[in-house]
Amino acid sequence: ALTSNYFVIRKELDVPVMDADSKIxxxxxxxxxxxxxxxxxxxxxxxxxxxQRSTNAEAFIREYFGDSVEIRSYDNQDNLNLDLASGRIDGGLADYSVWKTFLASGQGATGAFYGPRISGGVFGPGVGIGLRKQDVDLVAIFNDAIDSVSADGTLAELSLKWFGADLVSR
Known part of the structure; x- marks a missing residue:
C-alpha cells in the first residue's frame, strides 16, 4: 500500500484548481x-x-521546487500544523495519514488537500513489512494473501473504511 504524500493548503489561497484524483x-x-x-x-x-525536517517531503520540495517556493522546515509535524492553522505558512507537504488526522480536527478546518497524490522516487516504493530471509514459505503466504485481497477489491474497501481514501497502489 502507498502512504502517499499530499499538499495541504489554506482554503483561502487563490491557486488554480487541480484534479484531486491525479497522481504523480x-x-x-x-x-x-x-x-x-x-x-x-x-x-x-x-x-x-x-x-518536517529531514523527511522525504523535505527532500522532494528541495529537489523539485527549489527556489520557486519559500521552504520552511519544522522539527515536528505539530509545529507545522500550528503555523498552517494560524496562517503563518500557506501550505505543507506530508503523508496522507498525518494530514487526515489534522484536517479532521478543529485546528485543520482552514486547510484542504491540494493537488495530486505523490509517491515513488524520493518517497520510495510504499510501505512494507520485514520478514526473515529464511522464512521463504511465510513470504509466499503473505504475498499470496496481499495479491488476493488486492485483486478482489478487499484491500481497497479496507483502505476506504479505515483511511477514508483508496491508498492501494496500482
Missing part, C-alpha cells in the same frame, strides 16, 4: 507525470510551504 509517481518519468508536476510547481510558486 516519481519513479516514472513520463509526459503526464512531468505535466502534472510542472502545473503543481507553477501553481504553488511564491507560496510558503512547510515540511
Amino acid at each position: 509517481d516519481l519513479s516514472r518519468n513520463d509526459d503526464e507525470t512531468k505535466q502534472i508536476l510542472a502545473s503543481l510547481i507553477s501553481n504553488l510558486k511564491g507560496h510558503s510551504i512547510g515540511v
Whole structure:
C-alpha cells in the first residue's frame, strides 16, 4: 500500500484548481507525470510551504521546487500544523495519514488537500513489512494473501473504511 504524500493548503489561497484524483509517481518519468508536476510547481510558486525536517517531503520540495517556493522546515509535524492553522505558512507537504488526522480536527478546518497524490522516487516504493530471509514459505503466504485481497477489491474497501481514501497502489 502507498502512504502517499499530499499538499495541504489554506482554503483561502487563490491557486488554480487541480484534479484531486491525479497522481504523480516519481519513479516514472513520463509526459503526464512531468505535466502534472510542472502545473503543481507553477501553481504553488511564491507560496510558503512547510515540511518536517529531514523527511522525504523535505527532500522532494528541495529537489523539485527549489527556489520557486519559500521552504520552511519544522522539527515536528505539530509545529507545522500550528503555523498552517494560524496562517503563518500557506501550505505543507506530508503523508496522507498525518494530514487526515489534522484536517479532521478543529485546528485543520482552514486547510484542504491540494493537488495530486505523490509517491515513488524520493518517497520510495510504499510501505512494507520485514520478514526473515529464511522464512521463504511465510513470504509466499503473505504475498499470496496481499495479491488476493488486492485483486478482489478487499484491500481497497479496507483502505476506504479505515483511511477514508483508496491508498492501494496500482
